[in-house]
Amino acid sequence: MSSPNTMVKPQIVFDLTEVLLASTGKLRYYGIARVAAEAGIALRKLDASIRFAVFSQGHRGLLEVFPEIREDGSVELNVPAGIRQIRMRSHHYSRSKLRDLILSAIRPLIDRKNRLFWDEIAPGMPQIEMAGKTFVTCSRPKVITEILCAMAKQGVSCDVIPMLHDMIPLHDFHHQRASFPKNFVGDNRFVIERAKGLLSVSEFTRQEIIDFSQSDVLPAVPEIIAVPLVHQCPIGTEPAEQAPPDTPYILTVGSMLGRKNLDVVFEALRVLQRTGSPLPKLVLAGAPRGRTRTYVASAECDSIRDLVLFYENPNQTDLVTLYENATAVIMPSRMEGWGLPAGEALWCGTPAICSTAPVLEEVCGDLGLYFDPDAADELAEYIRRLLTDSAFSTKLRMRISEHKSKLRTWDNVAEDIVAAVSRLSR
Structure with missing residues (x-):
């Protein structure tokens, strides 16, 4: 019989949605997608009990993917590629009866179209049951918000531990879309309020989150653990396509x-x-x-x-x-x-x-x-x-x-994520 003080190991489900989104080509060299992919690879090698999922707009849920370790020790994430999803916000931070009326009318059509897009490329992927599990994600806050809205609609309850990358839009940097900072604040507030705990990609970002919380831009935050990212630059496996310049x-x-x-x-x-x-x-x-x-x-x-x-x-x-x-x-x-x-x-x-x-x-x-x-x-x-x-x-x-x-490696990041999740799940 186990002791009452024995910690139950959390069942981690790691989010690879940003890898899925990057596969359409729009975000091929996008930092967050890179973090999701490399962290996912390292986590698969570290702990075979960790499960992996991607969010489907058409299914309005998380579908399980099954990364494989090849004979040479490399990892194939097996995230389906090229599924172009029409994305619509499920949560808005301003009131508009007309907008809500229009969206409620067209959302079923969009969901159906997204489902068709998905089934053309990756039919039959199983939905993952999230109840009682720990969802760990390093996706953008707006992506996490969509996932959490879908879970809430289905009545699913699980621990959520997001990794937040930066608070840059909360500063005075110009953005081409005026709505972006407002949505960024709203999405971060939405995610933080529902998080069991938070990870950050640096000590700097950790302190930024605390500072913006103390100034009431963000809500009260749960415990935040910094998991600094890496220096490691993995060797490529693709054939060379572009030679470097032959001068300095x-x-x-x-x-x-x-x-x-x-x-x-x-x-x-x-x-x-x-x-x-x-x-x-x-x-x-x-x-x-x-x-x-x-x-x-x-x-x-x-x-x-x-x-x-x-x-x-x-x-x-x-x-x-x-x-x-x-x-x-x-x-x-x-x-x-x-x-x-x-x-x-x-x-x-x-x-x-x-x-x-x-x-x-x-x-x-x-x-x-x-x-x-x-x-x-x-x-x-x-x-x-x-x-x-x-x-x-x-x-x-x-x-x-x-x-x-x-210097830090992706293996270091994976080890730190698992340790942080164990601590935050107590």
Whole structure:
């Protein structure tokens, strides 16, 4: 007979919905989808009792998927690919009788169409019974909200432990959709109020959540445990598609104008040009960004346009090659929840030049080089030194290499998630 104090191990169901959504191609290089996929792979290898699910808009429920460990030790998540779902909000944060009337009329039609989309590609997937289980998810709050609304409608009760990535929209950064910050606040409030406990991707994000709760932007929060993300950059298994430049280059991954502050990198190139310093190529890797292409084509970039190279949606093999051969990876953001490219640069032995955003110092510690995000001359000076001072560059790369064993891996993340869930489930 077990002791009354014996802890019952929670039955974890890990959410892979962001992997499903990324498979349509719109979010191929999207940080949250990457986190869901890599954490899912590591969790499958760590604990065979963990189950996995994706949310179907058509079924209005979670369907179980069954990741497999291959003979070579790699993991196939077996998430169906290419299912395009028409998404409609189930929960709104403003009143509109007309909107609600229209949505109630068309929702059954949309659900039916979504079900048909699903059944064309992945028919017969079993729904997973969630009662009494622990649902762990690192999806975006708006996705989690949809899942929780569906559970509530079905009368399902289970512990929910979400991983929150950042609170960036709660700051004064411009967003092209005026409704986004309001919905972001609403979705986070909705999720937090229903959570057994919270995970965050960094100590910085953990403190942000607490601060916004104390200022009444967010509700009272349950216990929050930081599970810092990784430095590890997994080796790609796909064939190479895009060769790196054969001349020195600096690299940004997923950067864009605005809050991601790609602007300062362009200005740093102009500073180097004005001072007669060596000029590297600038590789912009990630999803296509129309605004960035428009800016590069503008007269403002006439003098540096030939330096800019777009590598759209590189596969993992090409991304690792870009990291390994870069003079430096630039992380110019004004704010991040973690900062995967900076960590991945260090994993690949490449210097990371980061803005002084607090979380980037959490990622890189004393291995990073830091500049004021408004000071293009500081960034330019680091680039110049790495290009011209071989002793400086070699010493920095050696220090990064010596610390590789201390960098975080996806296995570390999986272990920390399981430990945190056990603690929060008490």
